[in-house]
Every structure is written in C-alpha cells, then in structure tokens.
Amino acid sequence: MTAGIEPTVVDTDRGKVRGIAEGEAISFRGIPYAASPVGELRFAAPQAHAGWTEVREAAQAGPSVPQAASRLERVQGRRVPDWNEDGSLTVNVFTPRRALEDGTARPVLVWWHGGGFTSGSGGWDWYDGGRLAALGDIVVVTANYRMGPLGYLYLPRIGAANLGPQDQAAVLRWVQNNITSFGGDPRTVTVGGQSAGAYSALSLALDPQTNGSITRVLLQSGPFGLAPQDPHQAAENTDAYLRLLGITAGADRAKALRAVPAEQLLDAYGRLAAQLAAPGNAAPPMYPVLGAPGMPRTRQRSLADGALEGKQLLIGTTRDEATAFFAFDPRIQNLTTSAALDVLTAQVGREAAQDVYQQHAARLPQATPAQIFTAVQTDGLFRNGSLEIADHHAAGGNTTYVYQFDYAPADDPYALGATHCAELPFLFDTFDAYPQSPILVGAGDTQRAVGREFATAVAGFVTTGTASGWLPYAPATATRIRHFG
Numbered sequence: 001m002t003a004g005i006e007p008t009v010v011d012t013d014r015g016k017v018r019g020i021a022e023g024e025a026i027s028f029r030g031i032p033y034a035a036s037p038v039g040e041l042r043f044a045a046p047q048a049h050a051g052w053t054e055v056r057e058a059a060q061a062g063p064s065v066p067q068a069a070s071r072l073e074r075v076q077g078r079r080v081p082d083w084n085e086d087g088s089l090t091v092n093v094f095t096p097r098r099a100l101e102d103g104t105a106r107p108v109l110v111w112w113h114g115g116g117f118t119s120g121s122g123g124w125d126w127y128d129g130g131r132l133a134a135l136g137d138i139v140v141v142t143a144n145y146r147m148g149p150l151g152y153l154y155l156p157r158i159g160a161a162n163l164g165p166q167d168q169a170a171v172l173r174w175v176q177n178n179i180t181s182f183g184g185d186p187r188t189v190t191v192g193g194q195s196a197g198a199y200s201a202l203s204l205a206l207d208p209q210t211n212g213s214i215t216r217v218l219l220q221s222g223p224f225g226l227a228p229q230d231p232h233q234a235a236e237n238t239d240a241y242l243r244l245l246g247i248t249a250g251a252d253r254a255k256a257l258r259a260v261p262a263e264q265l266l267d268a269y270g271r272l273a274a275q276l277a278a279p280g281n282a283a284p285p286m287y288p289v290l291g292a293p294g295m296p297r298t299r300q301r302s303l304a305d306g307a308l309e310g311k312q313l314l315i316g317t318t319r320d321e322a323t324a325f326f327a328f329d330p331r332i333q334n335l336t337t338s339a340a341l342d343v344l345t346a347q348v349g350r351e352a353a354q355d356v357y358q359q360h361a362a363r364l365p366q367a368t369p370a371q372i373f374t375a376v377q378t379d380g381l382f383r384n385g386s387l388e389i390a391d392h393h394a395a396g397g398n399t400t401y402v403y404q405f406d407y408a409p410a411d412d413p414y415a416l417g418a419t420h421c422a423e424l425p426f427l428f429d430t431f432d433a434y435p436q437s438p439i440l441v442g443a444g445d446t447q448r449a450v451g452r453e454f455a456t457a458v459a460g461f462v463t464t465g466t467a468s469g470w471l472p473y474a475p476a477t478a479t480r481i482r483h484f485g
Contacts, residue, residue, distance in 0.1 A: 061123025062090035077436035099183025114195025136459020165294025192218025224385025316403030320417030407485025
C-alpha cells in the first residue's frame with residue numbers, strides 16, 4: 001500500500017484499485033488480470049491488460065465468462081445470467097482489514113470455482129471470500145477463467161489449446177506480481193478449488209511452468225477419475241463443433257470463429273453436448289487436453305516423477321458426490337440391475353462392471369439399482385482418485401490430510417445426502433447465497449458450527465500446512481480421514 005493513501009486503495013502493476021470494507025475484511029472485486037478476450041484475442045492466449053490511470057473502483061465483480069446454465073442448478077440454485085466476454089478475465093481479492101494496517105504479509109489462498117469446465121464464476125456470491133479471509137487471517141483470491149468452447153476448444157493451429165489453464169497460469173503470475181499490495185505473501189501460496197477447480201489446482205501444482213509459485217494444495221471433490229482429454233478425441237469433438245457452426249474445413253477458421261456471436265458459440269456447444277451425451281457420463285464435450293499448455297503429462301506420470309514432492313496436501317470429497325448428477329435424471333433413477341450393469345459395462349467393461357456393482361450392492365443391501373449405480377460413480381469419479389493421490393503423496397513422506405464432508409440436510413426430498421458442492425457454503429459462510437438450493441434451507445446454528453469447523457481447518461492448513469488436532473493421513477488408513485458434519 002502506498003504511504004498516505006486510504007487503506008482501501010492499493011497499487012497493482014496496471015494501476016490503483018479501490019476496494020470496500022465489509023465486516024472484518026476488505027474486498028477488491030473485478031480487477032482485470034488480462035486483456036478482454038475479444039476480437040483478435042478470442043481463442044488466443046491471455047494478453048497483458050493495458051492498465052488505467054485513475055483509481056479503479058473494485059466494488060463489483062466483473063462479468064462471468066460466456067456460459068450456459070449449469071447442469072447443477074437443481075442442486076445449487078438458479079443464477080441470473082451475468083456473462084459478458086468483454087471484461088471477463090478478472091480476479092477478486094479478499095483481505096483481512098488488519099493485513100493492510102499492520103504490514104505483516106498473510107498466507108494466500110488462490111481458489112478456483114468448479115462447474116464442469118463449462119460454467120461458474122469466481123465473482124459469484126457463492127464464493128465470496130471475505131468471511132473466510134477474516135476468519136482465517138488469510139488473503140483469498142478467486143478468479144474467472146475461460147470455459148466451454150472459449151476455454152477448451154482444441155484447435156492448436158489458431159492458438160486455441162487449453163486456454164482456460166493458460167488463464168489460470170496468468171492469474172498465478174498476477175498474484176506473484178501484485179498480492180503484496182493486498183497484504184498477501186507471494187512466497188506462501190496455496191492453490192485450491194472444488195470439482196473442476198480442484199482438477200485445475202492439481203494441474204497447476206504439477207505443471208513445471210507453475211509449480212514453483214505454489215506452496216500448498218487444497219483439493220475439494222476433484223473428478224480425478226476423469227482422464228485428461230486425448231488430443232485425437234479433442235480434435236474430433238472440435239471438428240464436430242465446427243460442423244455445427246457451419247465452419248468448413250477450407251475456411252479461415254480463426255477468422256470465422258472470432259466473427260461468431262458468443263451466443264451462437266454457446267448454442268452449438270449445447271448441441272454438441274447433447275450429441276455426445278450418454279447415461280452416466282459426466283464428462284463435458286471439451287475439457288483439459290493432454291499435451292497442451294497446462295497439461296504436459298498425465299497426473300500419474302507427474303506424481304511418479306515427484307512433481308508434488310515437498311508440498312503439503314489437503315484433499316477430500318463429500319460422502320455422496322454423484323447424487324448431484326443423477327438424482328434428477330430419470331434415465332438413472334429408473335435403472336434396473338441389468339440396465340445399470342449395461343451402463344457400467346460401457347464405461348469399464350463387463351467383468352469390472354459386475355465386480356464393482358456387486359461390491360457396492362453388498363455394502364448397500366437396501367439400495368435400489370439407481371442408488372448403487374450412483375455410489376459406484378461417486379467412488380469412480382471422485383473418491384478413488386482422491387485417495388489414490390493421497391496414498392501416493394503420504395507414502396512419499398509428504399504431509400497429507402484427507403477429509404470427508406458428511407453433512408446432509410434433515411429435509412432431503414431428493415435423497416441428495418452430502419452431495420457434490422455441499423461443503424461450499426460451509427467453507428465460505430455464504431449460506432444466504434443459496435436461497436433456492438435443496439442442500440440448504442436457511443442456515444441455523446448447526447450449519448454455522450460445522451462451517452466454522454471446516455473453514456478453520458482449511459484456513460489453518462493454508463497458514464501453516466498443518467491441521468490442528470488432526471492426524472496426518474497415512475496410506476490406506478481410513479481412520480485418519482477427518483469427517484465433518
């Protein structure tokens with residue numbers, strides 16, 4: 001902070017910004033970290049923002065990146081569309097008031113929202129980091145990154161390859177260059193996130209281009225059962241997408257794509273998703289591609305090569321992750337045992353499908369085929385991969401903590417349980433931001449107590465790399481998994 005300037009005004013490398021005091025935190029929203037990805041910069045790597053000369057007001061979050069409605073709206077609640085391609089690449093910084101007063105640098109959490117690489121925004125009130133920053137005495141950063149076709153179209157010839165991860169890397173560079181002004185310590189950065197955001201956080205921690213700026217890693221409900229997209233499959237999906245847009249092979253594809261209105265890009269993406277949809281398949285049409293920027297190697301290869309060595313890890317899942325995807329899908333809810341085995345066979349082969357189905361059926365003797373199938377997906381897409389990562393990291397002597405979020409609403413007409421995204425309002429203390437969500441009906445003392453416990457544990461990890469009163473995880477040791485709720 002510049003001497004003589006009010007504490008809500010700070011310097012960045014592109015100009016001064018003015019935040020607003022909210023409770024025990026100061027919030028700086030909608031700060032550009034890159035130029036707007038419009039015109040010639042659509043489908044291009046993030047470029048430096050030109051900057052500004054007057055103090056920029058940072059009271060409002062920037063617009064979301066272009067996107068359709070989330071497929072999890074039935075779980076989290078509906079949102080009014082707020083996207084605009086212009087001005088969408090922004091960060092939001094939440095810092096304790098005292099961090100700008102006492103001059104002591106605080107640990108930083110850079111946290112990525114989920115949304116299946118297709119929807120979401122770091123500026124939404126669901127992820128407001130002010131209360132977490134104040135509770136934990138840490139600096140919290142959220143950000144937007146390009147998603148769907150604008151972030152994951154795979155057309156390397158025009159420069160389009162993992163643009164979403166390239167945006168995220170640009171955010172980390174922004175943090176390194178600017179976070180000191182906000183009371184943060186660039187030498188103590190935890191990168192974290194939930195769902196697709198957790199997938200992104202791990203990729204950043206494993207990538208040699210970004211690994212060095214990351215101290216600790218927080219992974220919430222990462223879909224680690226989803227392998228990165230194969231370049232050949234990504235190219236096929238891109239060709240199918242271009243056909244839906246009417247862009248021929250002989251056309252100047254870069255020029256043509258940059259001329260299409262964003263609404264049409266989203267509409268074609270929705271039609272592609274419908275073409276590729278299959279029961280039980282949670283993968284979006286476009287997501288991180290192996291071998292492209294941000295994803296040079298598989299997770300398994302990177303871990304084996306020691307890319308995560310020396311970094312403390314906090315990783316976990318909710319108890320009933322996959323109910324969010326299947327509780328409202330009649331194709332799944334009406335499954336018979338035979339049909340459930342057929343869907344699983346298409347995913348993993350007949351023998352493996354029978355084995356995994358029988359294992360879960362034995363564990364859940366009163367469950368319906370839909371419930372058994374959903375439990376299989378919870379483990380296959382989320383839990384197994386998280387425990388695999390934890391086992392590997394802990395076996396190498398690295399500090400590792402594993403949690404499971406168990407809180408489920410008492411009134412649960414859709415039998416969601418502790419579903420995907422259930423822990424988010426607890427972490428950020430943003431219960432009031434979910435008025436239409438069946439996972440929360442208001443927020444009483446019980447929910448807030450669970451939230452304080454969970455958020456305090458996370459903030460303690462961000463600060464020290466340890467969790468007070470919580471035994472570090474040991475490989476294949478379920479008793480070392482901390483349960484919340």
